[in-house]
Structures are given as structure tokens and as C-alpha cells.
Amino acid sequence: MFISDQTRAIDSPARPSDREVALYRWVAVNGRMDPERAADELGLDHADLDAAVASLTELGLLKPDLHDPARLRPVDPDLVATVVTTSMEAAIRSQQAELHHIRDQFAGLRGHYLDSLSRGSVDFEVIPGVEEVRAALNRAGAECTEEMLTSQPGGNRVPEVLQEALARDTAMLSRGVRMRTLYHHTARFNGPSQAYVATVSALGAEYRTAHELFGRLIVFDRKTAFVPERGDTWGAVVIREPSVVHYLCEVFEQAWTQAAPFSDAAADGLELVAKDIHRTIVRLLAAGLKDESIARRIGMSLRTARKHIADIMESLGAESRFQAGVLAAQQGLLDDSPGSPEAATGA
Template sequence: MVYQEIGDNVIGVEDTLSAENVAVYRWLALHGQLDPVRISEETGLDEAVVSGAVGHLLRIGLVQRGEAGDGRLRAVDPARVAAVATAPMERAIAQQQARLHVLRDQFSQLAADYEEGRHSVATDVERIPGLTQVRDALTRAAANCREDMVTVQPGGTRPPEVLQDALHRDSQMLARGVRMRTLYHHTARFNGPSQAYVARMSALGGEYRTAHQLAGRLIIFDRELAFMTDHDNRSGAVVVREPSVVQYLYEVFEQTWSQAQPFSDAAADGLEAVAKDLDRTILRLLATGLKDETIARRLGMSLRTTRKHISDMMQALGAESRFQAGVAVGTGGLLDDDGNGDGDGEADASASTGRA
């Protein structure tokens, strides 16, 4: 069997050693000669595979022919071969790194040009299409925030990984003296990760309150830059810079904030009080004729949970339809105190539903 070296020990990505290459090299190193039949028998490799492995080892210099010209092959010290064999790959990596540095510098310059253009040509509204881009934009805005950030976070819970990502960013803002206020739905008070996050950030100076109804996700930095969810693309965002619009959104936040309650553990407040407050809000929304989906979104609850609450309350009211429920609410005066007391009718409704 004849083997012939190929090239000058040039190794590429495709030349990484396979298990077959390693097995054949080990056999040659231990026995000092080539015996394809024995190698095949002792390694379990086909002779054609052995032949290919020897050719590969010759090409990258891990095997060489003997000096006596007798065609014998011998294993070569890998430490001696490594520097020569991997040099082309190292040069390629160095070239790629150089290109990467150039590309990063170019993009950095483009970013500077973009920022300059954005400030010279007013861009009042901008759409950011994807979640990754939205997170990057929020990170930059948070890093540049100087005085004040307000946030509306609808929904009863935030995923633990999202809260973990927010810890570092928010901690840095608070350390710089930025005032940070966040509104959650009341249902967030039942969520363990949210409770832990609020407790930790409150100790650093963050302020948190909850409300039964929130219009939608909103983040405002320094009363200059507002982020809202894109209605047509829920994973994207709409960025608003127009001063009058941002100020209006900020005032909406302030109004909701003034009527919200300090964030606390629902168990500490008393589950009965929380449940009765929730019942009152659902009654009020039912009375206005809103759909289940809208009520669920405003309360930060799942549609299934919302419908269960509505079903229990209609049963407690003895109503078979939304219309009958509305009549019962009106004639029973369940909302006459506008949430400032615990009317007997509502207390009876809560008790009848069997919820604390």
C-alpha cells in the first residue's frame, strides 16, 4: 500500500483530527511501523479508513516517512508539528479579528452619525420591530437617564428572568440618584418573584405601587423619551420623543400613581380586602359593558381567571346574563360608594362566591 504526502502541512478547519485519525496515530506511535491489517484488526477500522487516516496524518505532518527510503512510516512529536500545522489557522483568525475590529469601528461611527442626525432632524415617533432591539434601546436609554424614570408594567407577574435582567440595570440607575417609580397590577402582589424584586429594589430607593386597572405598558425617561408597546407588533415598541405627547403620558402616569396603593404582600393586607376590592372593580367594568378580554387585560389577569371571577359573581347576583347582572348591580347599589366602603350587597356577593 502506497501513501503520498499532500502539500506542505497546511491544516484547515476541516482537518481537525477524527477519532479514526487519533486511533491510527496512536497505533503507529506505539508500534513504530505501519501494518494496515493489524491496525484494522486491533482498532476495528476498515482498511480503507486506515488508509485515509494515514494519508491525512501524512498531510498535516503527524506522520513522516523514514529516512532510509524503505517506505516505513513513523509518528512525529505532536508538539513539534503543532506550531507549523496550526499557523495558517491562527493567521486566518488574526485576519478575521482585524476585520471584526474594523467592522465594529465602522458601525460605531455609523451610530454616532445616526445619533447626530436624529437630533438634527426631529424624529418624534419611531418604531422598533424586535424584542432584542427593544431591550438594547431600553438599556441605552436607562444608561443615559439622569433624573427620573416611571414605568407601567401591566400583568400580574413578570418572568423571573426578566426581573433578574432588570435588577442590574435598575440598581445602577438608583445608585446614580435617578428616581424610579413603577406601577403594577394588584395581582402582582400575589407573585413571589415580583415581591422579592420589589423588596430588594425598594431597599435601594425604588418606589412601587399597584392598581386594579392599567391602560398599557409604558416607560418614560426624564420626561423626554417614552416607550410604549407597538399595537401592531406586540414584540416591538413605539418610541415617542414629541415633548407634548411625552408630557401628556407622564401626567397620565402621575394621575394613576396618585390613586394607586403601595406595593405589598396581599396576605399582609388581608386576602378578604384584596378580593372584595377586585370584585368591586370587576362589577364596575361589567356595568360599562366591556368584554371579558378587555377586562382581563385591564386587570392583568388571564382570560380564564377573569371569566371564572365573572361567572362566580353572576351566580352570586342570581343573574343569568350580563344584562341581568347590570340591573342587579344598579338596583342593589353595589357601586354607590364608588369603592370607598364595603356595601352590604357587595359583601354578600363576595361571600356567596366563596372567595376570601
């Protein structure tokens, strides 16, 4: 077996409590144990004092004086710590050795896995777990030499995820890899995303935003594409079939052409960006999309999207989605505006 049936737990050694630390400090300062004075000055009753003395004695931090066994003296804590932690250190070394052994065994399976791929189809590969997907992306990024295309739906990026991506993206850009990323317009309202884009753009990366995106996609060197696994899992499907990868790159290029250069909402004008987002929501309402689909298409949380929908219907005086679409069309709200980000790119 690759992993033992039971993982040996490392027993944590006993350690002194705050009360025992205070008592040890008192004995060290006074050179010997005086129960009456110690109890009085430390505010302990005799039962608590006796328990602390017993614990410190058991740990080996207090020992009877050679000349007067009735008195206790402090012992060098470094010597005691060495004795107490010896078994723990041995257990850690044992588990580290087992960890290296397990990793070596799994690494030995890599060749068999590659052999299986060579005998079968390598055009499509399903990776079920998020940690495995992350490892596969990191490996593909390390092997990328020319270009990475990314579509990242959603307006909010977690700071921890952005920080992890920074090192990987910086390394790729330093090798001369061209990086282009599509975000939703809502990302321009997200502080961490703005800071990340500003940092990586200075290194040569390119970013654009759009009202709607086709979904999550990462393509390395136009040879390997990652798309989400179907369902609510965090898995991914790796695509290497040249025609499919080429098609996905064409989809990306079309969206890239129609997208606007990334900038923060303040630079574009908060009111203008908000109106553009509302215009997109109105168009999706008129098309009959449900709240969940609208939220996903524009990169908002469902709660935020529903608030926008309620505000729009109230401002139009509409009592139904169909009526909202009719009223929006009558007022010309479904037409592209000259001030929209799409118009700014000349798309």
C-alpha cells in the same frame, strides 16, 4: 454603501471526529501506527480505520516516520492548530475591521440626524423597532438625573428582561434618581417580579400595584416620555412636548395615589388578593368589556382571564355577562371592600 452587498462567511476549518480523536490518542500512546492492533483495540473495521487515517493525515496530525515511511507518527496538535486556524483568524480580523468601519460610518450620521431634528419638530419621535427602542431607553436612562416614572402592565415579567433591567436601575439609583413603578396586582403572584422588587426596593426604588393600569409608560425627568406605538408592533413613540409629558405625569400620579404598596400574595393573604381580582373582573364584566380587554386591563393572559370569568359566572349562577353584572350588583360585589388593597392605602 454602509454594508457590503455580501457578508463574507468565515469558513470553519476541518476538525477531527470523535473516531479520529480516539485513533490519534491510540497512536500517541503507542508511538506509531499499527493498523491491525488499532482496528482491534478500537473496534473499527478496516474501512473506518483507513478513513480515519486518511483524515488525520490530511489534517497533518499523522505523518510518515522519516526512517520508516510505511509507519505513521503523531504530530504536535498545537502546531497543526496554528496552521489550520491561520486563515480563519485573518478572516475574523478582517470582519472586525469592517464592523468598526460600519459603526464609524453610522456614528457619523448622528450629527446629520440631530441637525434634522433642530430644523423640524422634536416633540414627537417614532421608533419602530424593539432593539432601537431598547437602545433609546438605555440612553435616556443613562442621561436621567432626577426621576423615572414607569407603568408596567402585566403580571409576568420575563427573568431575562428583569436581569437586564437590574444593572440599569441600580446605576440610576446610585446616582440618586428616584424611581417609581406601577404594576398590576397580578405581578404579586410572579416569583421573578417579587424577587426583583425586593432587590431594587432595598436600593431605594418604590413599587405599587393596582387592579387596572392606563397602559405602558416610562417618563424620564418629567421631560421625555415613552409610550407604545399603535398596533401590535414593539415600537415606541418618544414625546418631548412639555404639556403632553406633564399630562402623562398627572395620569401616573393619580394612579400612584390609588395604588397599593407592592407585596407578595402570601403577605397580603392569597384569598384576599384573589377576591380583589375577582371583584375587578366582575366590575369590568358589568361594564360590558370583552375578554381581551379585561385580560389587558388586569394584566392577565387571555386564557387565565377567561378561566376567572367562567368561575365567576358559575359561582353567580349567571348565564350571560349582563346577568352576571346584575347579580353581582344585587350581592354588593361591585362595592369596594374594606379589605381591598385600595382601601389599605386610604385612597
